[in-house]
Amino acid sequence: MEKGNGKYNISAIQLQGFFFYGPLPFNSVYLCKSYIVRNFPSYKQNKPSGHYDAIVIGSGLGGLTTAALLSQHGLKVLVLEKHYTIGGFTHVFKRKEYEWDVGLHYVGEMHNEQKLLPRLFNHITKGKLQWKDMGEVYDKIVFEDKTYDLVKGRKNLVAKLKAEFDSSSDHDAIDRYMESVKNVITGSRNYYGMKVIPGLIGKWLRNWTSRKFLKYSDSTTLEMLRTFTCNEKLIGVLCGQFGDYGLPPAKSSFAMHAILINHYFNGGYYPVGGSAKIAEYIYPQITSGGGDVYSNAEVNEIIFEGKKAVGVRMIDGIEMTADRVISNAGVFNTFQKLIDNQHPLVPKLKGQFDDLRPSEAHLCLYIGLKKSSQELHLPTSNFWIYPSYDHDKNVSEYIDNPDENPFPVVYISFPSAKDPDWVNRFPGNSTIEIISLARFEWFKKWEDTRWGKRGEDYEAMKEKWSLRLLENLYQQLPHLKGQIDYYELSTPLSTKNFTGYQSGEIYGLEHSPARFRNEYLTPHTPFKNLYLTGQDIVSCGIGGALMGGLITSSAILRKNLIKTIMK
Known part of the structure; x- marks a missing residue:
């Protein structure tokens, strides 16, 4: 980081925009140095336990949307995020007296509340998210x-x-x-x-x-x-x-x-209060359904029993179980990093994504x-x-x-x-x-x-x-x-x-003609109870990630969620 050529040494706590001594309670909002700080549970301080109906890898908008919709339909969902804060490309960061969004710069289609995109945002935030x-x-x-x-x-x-x-x-x-x-x-x-x-x-x-x-x-x-x-x-x-x-x-x-x-x-349109409001308002929909969302929680590997996904193994070796696993980590990360290449179904993936970059x-x-x-x-x-x-x-x-x-x-x-x-x-x-x-x-x-x-x-x-x-x-x-x-x-x-994107990309898979001809960019995978969500199965951006969460949730629940939301 620099101001011109000047250099600064800032602690991890300062990077989140606040200073404190001693432990902070979870799910709190603090006013400090004129910053509103959203403090979500950290895996480093507290480990989730018990069995979940679903584990979502990655708290980008696709992952959060999936988790919120499943939670609203009675599933207990655990969301695991590698970064120190949740939200993916909707999160913000702070330096000194400033705050910046990192991925949401504007969104379309918010003019008409009868359209699907604003209705879906209203649905997963209980109508709290406002747009300018x-x-x-x-x-x-x-x-x-x-x-x-x-x-x-x-x-x-x-x-x-x-x-x-x-x-x-x-x-x-x-x-x-x-x-x-x-x-x-x-x-x-x-x-x-x-x-x-x-x-x-x-x-x-x-x-x-x-x-x-x-x-x-x-x-x-x-x-x-x-x-x-x-x-x-x-x-x-x-x-x-x-x-x-x-x-x-x-x-x-x-x-x-x-x-x-x-x-x-x-x-x-731009979210009133900044893009961090999106995760802040979705978060309670997940926890009110009995679920959890953790930052600083890096998944090392998806665990299988035969052909069925049954949980995840964290970077520290701790294992967590669930009836299904949903990856919002991107297609390449999911199949190349999170699945043991010795798994008997891995050969079935051969050639499926060769035309994608x-x-x-x-x-x-x-x-x-x-x-x-x-x-x-x-x-x-x-x-x-x-x-x-x-x-x-x-x-x-x-x-x-x-x-x-x-x-x-x-x-x-x-x-x-x-x-x-x-x-x-x-x-x-x-x-x-x-x-x-x-x-x-x-x-x-x-x-x-x-x-x-x-x-x-x-x-x-x-x-x-x-x-x-x-x-x-x-x-x-x-x-x-x-x-x-x-x-x-x-x-x-x-x-x-x-x-975690390996080439530092922001839009997931490139949007070439080959991408739209690929038959495998769907929520479904060759592995039982392993699903994909997010922008890779739809298209880039906020709208694509949001729709990815809707499609994946509909596939898992086997319900027409569009009909439910548009009511």
Whole structure:
């Protein structure tokens, strides 16, 4: 960590944003140094005991959603989280007088409580989670020659795009594009809905009912867009949010692109009180059903009796039993790390995931400023900054020579400006986050060093990346020069350390056409009573993880939970 080149030594307790002496009671909320601290049970201080109906590995949103839904249907669930706090990419961290989210930067579809996503959030948080509308313009797509505003409302967005691209051929392309996005969404219902059905029948039904969806998912985003238009500027603008799913147009599936674009048609929303509120409000739904959630609880291995999963073995050797085990650790971690490779069913996995790769890793610069968002005129809109309209060329050149080429995408978010409760928790200061692409291999030589103690050469490299990212901020908001009090860079090694993803990825599996053709990305596994949940069985992001939890819970309970929730 650094402020410029300055270095700080901060204890593990300080890293959670508070100071104390003596033991703390569990399930408590403390006010200390103007921080609201959410203190969840730690496995290091207290071990769970007894038999559970289900054990969930990982407390990301997919795992918490699964645990909450199962708990609400009478199951006693244990959630085990490796990190020092729960929530996965919805958790926050604190330094000094600042707080940052690490993965939730905005969410779509919260405008209409009759839609599934807000209804599901209400269901698992008992209606406590509130959302703030980011305003008419939620994303700004920035190129050297022009900035394009993405406005909420499908009709408004179409009108805005047609005003920017005024030829009749462009207008026709925009209409055909919007119609294809609509077709993907319609087709996705069967594609995802059939994932609850196991075995050969499930595979047959998915293939039969998802033909319309697969026609689109088999095409890359660029291939599909070039059937509508040859206007490379229009294509560049339409793909201006590709960083939200991590693959440039020539590599990403058009289905993923369409799902993401549709998700934000009615604007962006941010959780009131910050993204940590999500885990805070889901947690009681699990414990009120007799379940438990533990941080600092690293699972070493899934235990089997023959072909049946019966529990887990922790990193300290302690074993815990359950009727079923649910992994939110990701497909690769589950099958490559948590299952003994001598298990007789492991050969059955051979080839199932050979066509899949992890998504790309990233850098994130967390910035703290000693003035409020209002004083600094920080926007609620996100910035997506590109060196040219050719996203694939930008990425390729940067990957080949990152020191000599500009970042292919820079995303800037202003969380303190989005959250109306920020001024109550952290008056007089504000925060910014800047994200860009990075390769895990660039940091691999420090892989075996400890977080926070990786050496001076590592810190120097972080400083170099930090200054480059700051230049992109100053180009957009030059008045912020001299206003920054603190900054800290997260690298792919940080992501690996805290999430367990082996390549420091944030989106799980990459969203290529091959991903959507893979028949094994469902809640079901070859192992009896072992299930998968989270973004890998649906798609990346908050919505994907949430839906993953819903699909897995429906499969386990053998109930149509969508019908229950929509009531």
